[in-house]
Amino acid sequence: MDEVANYVQKFKPHEFRIWQGKKPLLSQIDIELTERCNNNCLHCCINQPEHDADALSREMSTDFVKGIVTQAAALGCLTVRFTGGEPLLRSDLAELYLFARRLGMQVILFTNARLITAELALLLAKYPPGRVVEVSVYGITPESYDRVAGHDGAFAEFHRGVDLLLQHKIPFIVKSPKLNILKDEQDAFEVWAATIPSMDKLPGYSMNFDLRFRRDDPLKNARIAKLRATPEETVAVFSRTPHYLKDMGQFCDKFMAPPGDKLFNCGAGHGTCIDAYGNAQLCLPLRNEATVVDLHEVPLKTALEKIFPAMREIKATNFDYLHRCARCFLKGLCEQCPAKSWMEHGTLDTPVEYLCTIAHAQARCLGLLGEEERAWEVQDWKDRVASFVHTSSSEGNTST
Amino acid sequence: MDITLDQICVTSEDVVARVIEDELIIVPLASGIGDMDDELYTMNETGRAIWSRLDGEKTLQSIADDLAEEFSAAPEVIEKDLLGLITELVRRKMVIVHKENAPQ
Numbered sequence: 001m002d003e004v005a006n007y008v009q010k011f012k013p014h015e016f017r018i019w020q021g022k023k024p025l026l027s028q029i030d031i032e033l034t035e036r037c038n039n040n041c042l043h044c045c046i047n048q049p050e051h052d053a054d055a056l057s058r059e060m061s062t063d064f065v066k067g068i069v070t071q072a073a074a075l076g077c078l079t080v081r082f083t084g085g086e087p088l089l090r091s092d093l094a095e096l097y098l099f100a101r102r103l104g105m106q107v108i109l110f111t112n113a114r115l116i117t118a119e120l121a122l123l124l125a126k127y128p129p130g131r132v133v134e135v136s137v138y139g140i141t142p143e144s145y146d147r148v149a150g151h152d153g154a155f156a157e158f159h160r161g162v163d164l165l166l167q168h169k170i171p172f173i174v175k176s177p178k179l180n181i182l183k184d185e186q187d188a189f190e191v192w193a194a195t196i197p198s199m200d201k202l203p204g205y206s207m208n209f210d211l212r213f214r215r216d217d218p219l220k221n222a223r224i225a226k227l228r229a230t231p232e233e234t235v236a237v238f239s240r241t242p243h244y245l246k247d248m249g250q251f252c253d254k255f256m257a258p259p260g261d262k263l264f265n266c267g268a269g270h271g272t273c274i275d276a277y278g279n280a281q282l283c284l285p286l287r288n289e290a291t292v293v294d295l296h297e298v299p300l301k302t303a304l305e306k307i308f309p310a311m312r313e314i315k316a317t318n319f320d321y322l323h324r325c326a327r328c329f330l331k332g333l334c335e336q337c338p339a340k341s342w343m344e345h346g347t348l349d350t351p352v353e354y355l356c357t358i359a360h361a362q363a364r365c366l367g368l369l370g371e372e373e374r375a376w377e378v379q380d381w382k383d384r385v386a387s388f389v390h391t392s393s394s395e396g397n398t399s400t
Numbered sequence: 401m402d403i404t405l406d407q408i409c410v411t412s413e414d415v416v417a418r419v420i421e422d423e424l425i426i427v428p429l430a431s432g433i434g435d436m437d438d439e440l441y442t443m444n445e446t447g448r449a450i451w452s453r454l455d456g457e458k459t460l461q462s463i464a465d466d467l468a469e470e471f472s473a474a475p476e477v478i479e480k481d482l483l484g485l486i487t488e489l490v491r492r493k494m495v496i497v498h499k500e501n502a503p504q
Contacts, residue, residue, distance in 0.1 A: 008447055008489070009441065011441075012440070076420040078420070104418040106427070106438070125431060
């Protein structure tokens with residue numbers, strides 16, 4: 001927070017110090033405006049066809065979305081993230097955007113940029129979202145992009161959309177899936193990304209792709225699983241981050257300990273994600289019926305204050321989970337969570353082997369585990385973490 | 401622009417004022433408000449008391465008199481605070497000086 005005068009202080013939305021320990025009940029809300037998408041990406045965990053009549057008929061109405069945004073604002077929410085599917089497929093996107101802005105909310109827009117029009121760009125320029133637009137990029141040539149997106153001509157539309165954002169000086173960042181078919185383009189992609197005025201670091205990459213959130217397509221799941229980065233590739237990407245060891249030392253100092261049998265050790269349920277049909281979820285991927293609340297029947301405040309806290313107390317009963325994950329000190333390195341378990345196995349507490357393997361590979365890279373060791377069997381984990389924190393701290397001081 | 405006590409000011413329609421957990425939060429809505437598009441603003445108690453009185457009808461002198469009485473403070477201190485804040489907010493385009501009262 002920056003004091004600019006005796007009377008006025010400026011701050012960024014994530015700086016909650018102004019509330020001095022108190023915090024609004026809801027700081028950010030994610031609203032998935034549609035599951036439909038004009039792309040049909042190889043690795044996608046959510047998309048339904050652009051013209052899917054069933055999905056379209058069940059989507060939240062304009063007024064219903066406005067009602068949710070209004071409830072969120074009343075709870076102190078400062079940021080709404082509109083995502084999808086492709087949120088720009090909704091004809092009321094501009095109306096919803098302006099509605100949220102006029103309630104005093106900043107808007108994060110996730111888009112593939114294909115449907116950005118001159119009118120929308122002008123609107124974003126006149127009433128800036130307050131947060132950078134996040135554009136997913138699926139290739140930087142027509143051939144690669146259209147192949148990943150599964151749609152001829154998609155690249156040309158993406159390119160036009162990005163040009164409009166640049167032309168109107170709308171801050172945006174780009175991110176991309178790490179797919180083998182894009183491997184040869186990565187350097188060129190990063191060179192291009194660096195020319196975008198609001199890109200102040202390397203693009204973000206997704207590589208450990210989620211399976212289908214709705215568990216609706218085993219064939220697509222099989223394809224997604226094949227596209228995922230291997231544990232070795234994942235560790236190689238992580239370790240390419242500047243100050244990796246020093247950052248990991250600081251991270252491990254805070255977040256390494258066995259989680260026990262309480263399943264929700266993350267931020268799930270402290271905020272919420274609304275699916276395209278008006279259900280409040282503990283987090284974006286978790287669509288298990290037992291952990292969602294229909295906002296047609298229950299106010300958002302009740303979900304956040306009464307229902308979610310009870311859900312967060314759910315404990316694991318799966319023997320394998322209790323034997324392994326509950327006792328594993330790699331919790332901070334492992335993405336195992338109820339949502340991942342749900343996507344992979346249809347339960348909340350089944351260990352996900354893929355994630356376990358990645359966490360172990362990363363721990364070996366950091367020197368926390370030997371080759372054949374399994375983390376839940378390690379007794380002296382506190383000593384190992386302390387040693388790593390100490391070593392990484394001194395290495396970090398000498399690295400560039 | 402020099403701000404004087406005989407002027408009438410009003411909060412801009414290009415910002416949204418919200419009260420969240422007892423804090424007044426000013427959210428820029430249109431382009432060019434404040435310093436950066438992603439920044440939000442909050443005010444101290446004095447700032448908040450002044451902001452709530454910027455109705456486009458009272459002169460700044462009238463607001464200063466009102467505040468001096470409410471807070472039992474020396475008028476010259478209140479006037480200094482008021483002019484300081486309004487100058488800051490006008491510079492950031494969060495407050496507008498009514499044209500008919502603006503210096504010619």
